[in-house]
Amino acid sequence: MFTEIATQRRAFAAACLPEGTEILEIGAFDTPTVRREAGEKVWYLDLFSKDDLARMHAGNRNRQKDRIVETDFVIETADFSSRIGRSFDLIVAHHVIEHVADPLLWFAQCGKLLRDGGRVFLSVPDRNFTFDFFRPVSLASQMVRAHEEGARKPQLWQVVDHFFYHQKVKVSEIWDGKPPAAFTPRFPLAEAIRMAKERENIYTDTHCWVFTPESFVGVIEDLRNSNYIDFRLEALQETQRYSNEFRVMLRKG
DSSP: OOOHHHHHHHHHHGGGOOTTOEEEEESOTTOOSSOGGGTOEEEEEESSOHHHHHHHTTTOTTSOGGGOOOOSEEOOSSOGGGGOOSOEEEEEEESOGGGOSOHHHHHHHHHHHEEEEEEEEEEEEOGGGSTTTTSOOOOHHHHHHHHHTTOOSOOHHHHHHHHHHOOOOOHHHHHTTOOOSSOOOSSOHHHHHHHHHHTTTSOOOOOSOOOOHHHHHHHHHHHHHTTSOOEEEEEEEOOOTTOOEEEEEEEEO
8 A cells, every 4th residue: 555665754753643643745646655545534735636646747657646646735825724724733745845945934834734742744855865966955044045035936046056966866876885976067057047047937846955864954953943943853764775865753842
């Protein structure tokens, strides 16, 4: 019923999945961490419906159409909490936070949906094992700036970084002690800037934020200590060998 990666994620979050836990999973697509078929109380939030997702990825052999979940809340706006008329014990979101234009607003929305003591479970790409290998990690101050500027999509310079620093890597080789020898940009910097400016008025899917486990913990602490978010780190699972994601459990309040 569960994929291998979902089983690994469930093992990390097992203590937060007792019977009766009410869960909102964001962006589950075809790899949900929790399933109704398993008797779990879960609702799914996505930008697209199940039919939309199936149609958009019809030719993608890496997606399993028979596993796509039925989206309960199709919401495109950043203030998604106002469109959901209930609360939850746990919010699950894998490979989501790095795409969020305004993480401070996103965490505030999660806080509104969570009951007292509720948790957010995230799986996050580790820069050290992804195409962001040569890209600088993100800072809490940059997130505050995005929030102050009301960001609703990747900002120009984030798209520039995506085009310029993107580096194809092999996860297994990095784990085996063979990291990319040198940074080789796909495009000259001026070309990356030109391409980003051409797309300035449309949405370009990219990693707005780049983390390692250590840098993510630091960002959460900085934001919490300055009262920008109302979440604290409860648990961290470092990136497992031959994988490219780390996992965190955050607790509200």
